[in-house]
Amino acid sequence: VDVVIDRIKLGESSAGRLQEALEQAWGMTQGTAAIVVEGTERRNVRRGLVCPSCARGFDPPRPGLFSYQSPVGACEQCRGFGRVIGIDFQKVFPDPSKSLAKGAIRPWSGKSSTWERRTLKKFCARLDIDMTQPWGELTKEQQQAVIRGDGTWSGGKYPGILKWFQYLESKAYKMHVRVMLSRYRAYDPCPACQGKRLNPTALSYCVGDLDLAGWHALELEEARDRLTTWKASHAQGELVRKELVSRLGFLCDVGLGYLTLDRQARTLSGGEAQRVSLTAALGASLSGALIVLDEPTVGLHPSDVAPLVACMRSLADHDNAVIVVEHDPLVIGATDRVLELGPGAGAEGGRLLFDGTPEALRARHDLPTGRALAEGRAAVAPMRREMRGxxxxxxxxxxxxxxxxxxxxxxxxxxxxxxxxxxxxxxxxxxxxxxxxxxxxxxxxxxxxxxxxxxxxxxxx
Structure with a gap:
């Protein structure tokens, strides 16, 4: 049943009346209305964010929706981790050359698994699976039969390895069970979000034809270039765009443009992590701060030192005091002032030996650092050995x-x-x-x- 709320002649002055009619219709129909323009098709209009084609509704955007650390935006299956816990069968069967009779199933190789091995033997005899054949030589069907079994414990049947692990999960309140389960854990990509960590509603919003997961998959340099050319629709969005371009620019300037935004911090090399930390200080526009860096070139290739030095100089140019504990001659030579302590380590050290410019230190051949700066690094004669494979x-x-x-x-x-x-x-x-x-x-x-x-x-x- 359709109820006519109003008839309106379109014009500049009709916008307010049209909005009033829609509000009245939505109030009567739980947010659903229809507009019929003479000579055109009927168009359904719903309150809120609704797809006009399929009538699917969407939650209004809010900060929590775009964070996988919030229950509002996280994938419901993996809870925002992007991975789900499963069984690593390479750990369950670590040696494919072993047979089932010789302990191919690692968690069942102990004295406490007598019942499992006896039930497995009966199961293999029933399905004509050779327990003396190496696990890696069994057919895929035979391997899956051992893994999945009868799928039940009733009637003394063989439950299968999967069912056995599921049973142990129910006993995970016991410490020794948790320890045992941890040895065979696998972390697989979430089948619901494909590792994107966000729920479908969060992924429905796009900026510049990419959803949030699409932006995360971009390399930093490409993300900066896309944002540089993207046009924001309002002033607030333009402020955010400029800030993002600035932060990404700092990372690209120190040679990290090849990293992707979704790269996990634990997979970064030492040099990459050092430069990310420095650009965080740059991006925060710190001024009047004391910044202490303890051997920032550890793990860095010589070609990466120059961008690091440029980053430190930029911090100093913003009226910060930068103190660097360092052995690298390139960094020492780029400083404004050098303090040398020594002359040795432990009880032999602790005294101030030099205070001045790098040029003055280079002339002090009586100091170890001065000699190293003046003479360069001595080459070590290689040891010759015979290759054996x-x-x-x-x-x-x-x-x-x-x-x-x-x-x-x-x-x-x-x-x-x-x-x-x-x-x-x-x-x-x-x-x-x-x-x-x-x-x-x-x-x-x-x-x-x-x-x-x-x-x-x-x-x-």
Whole structure:
């Protein structure tokens, strides 16, 4: 049943009357009304933010809606973490060369799992699964049968590994159960939000044709360039745009433009983290502050020192006092004043040996730092060893690595060099160490970074 609220002749003076009629209609129909213009189709109009095509309603925007740390904006399934807890079957079956009879299922290899092993034996006999065959040689169907089992405990049936872990979850109030479960945890991307951490309503809002997760996935340099050309629709938005461009500009100026906004802080290298901290001070426009930096070049490649020095000079130019504890000659040479303590360490130190400019220190050959500045770094003669094999990493793609394949010689000292953030730690620790640890059956190690293969591990056994 339709009720006609008003008939209006369109014109400049009809806007107020039209709004009044809509408000009256919404009050009578729980926020639903219709406008019929003569000669056109009927158009439904609803109060609030509603899609005109599908009539889906949206919550009004508020700060909490755009934060995965708020229950208003967080994904309901993963609660804003972007990952859900599951079972890491590489930890459950760490050695594919072992058979079920020889303890391929690591959590069932102890004396307390006699019932599980006996039930598994009956189950494998019923399904004709060879328990003496290595786990890695069983078919996918046989492996899934062992993992999923009968799916129930009733009648002495085999519950399967998944059901067994679910049972343990119900006993997680016990300390020893929590410790045991932690050894086999896996953190998988949330199937609901695909790792975006926000709920569908938060992702419905777009700025410059990108939702918030889309902006987070951009590299800093691209995000700055997009915001530079984006036009805000009102003065408040323009203030926010300028502030964002300024903050992103500081990060790009110190060579961090390749990072993405959603990069986790724990995955940053030491040099990257140092520069992020410094740009935070720059972005806050501090003035009249005392800023103390303790060896900020630790872990930095020489090519990264110049942007760091420029950042420190910018802090000083804003009337801040910057004190740097440092050994790097490039940083010492860029300071306005140098204090040298010594002459040795511990009981041999603690005295002021020099107070002056870097140029004056360079002329003091009686001081260790003065000699180092004047003579440069002495080269160390390399030790010659015979290579005894090699490891080959193929298709490394974690963090900053871009499908890298590399051969690492064994039996010699092999160095990984490159600018900060180029992927050295990712290659050495996240891929090589974790990949080899998994190959040797070490259970309490996080999954290796994304890569195709690691060949040559047998040479380390």
């Amino acid at each position: 090699k490891l080959r990493v193929t298709g490394a793609r974690a963090n900053n690595l871009r499908d890298v394949s590399v051969e690492i010689p064994l039996g010699i000292v092999c160095g990984l060099s490159g600018p900060s953030g180029s992927g050295k730690s990712t290659l050495a620790e996240d891929i090589l160490y974790r990949g080899l640890a998994r190959a040797f059956g070490v259970a309490d190690v996080d999954p290796a970074g994304d890569h195709d293969s690691i060949d040559g591990a047998d040479q380390l056994a």
